[in-house]
Amino acid sequence: SIDDLDALLTPNRIFKQRNVDIGTVSLADAWAWGFSGVMVRGSGAAWDLRKAQPYECYSEMDFDIPIGKNGDCYDRYLVRMEEMRQSAKIMRQCV
Numbered sequence: 883s884i885d886d887l888d889a890l891l892t893p894n895r896i897f898k899q900r901n902v903d904i905g906t907v908s909l910a911d912a913w914a915w916g917f918s919g920v921m922v923r924g925s926g927a928a929w930d931l932r933k934a935q936p937y938e939c940y941s942e943m944d945f946d947i948p949i950g951k952n953g954d955c956y957d958r959y960l961v962r963m964e965e966m967r968q969s970a971k972i973m974r975q976c977v
Contacts, residue, residue, distance in 0.1 A: 884966050884967055884970070888963055892963070900955075901956035902952075902954060902955075903952070903956075904955045904956075905954055905955045905958075906952065906953050907953045907954075909927055909953065912927070913927075920961050920962055921958070923949050923950065924950040924960075924961045926949055926951055926953065928947045930947045933947060939976075943972050944971070944975065945971050945972050946964075946968055949961065
């Protein structure tokens with residue numbers, strides 16, 4: 883499960899050594915280089931097309947936009963983990 887992966891990786895010292903402060907991208911650089919998705923959210927922008935320009939039934943869905951603050955690989959990992967949780971939340975609302 884997502885929680886099992888989270889418990890295994892998130893606090894892991896070796897995983898952190900390989901991801902914290904690695905591949906850091908500032909929000910200004912992310913925008914300047916035309917990045918989108920997890921790259922801008924991991925750098926601190928609460929940007930998600932499903933919220934900014936809702937299509938299909940997304941305007942009826944309750945979900946959060948996970949964001950990071952450091953713009954490094956670890957923050958992007960944390961954003962992806964929370965995105966999986968939010969995706970499951972959306973799916974539960976659809977059924």
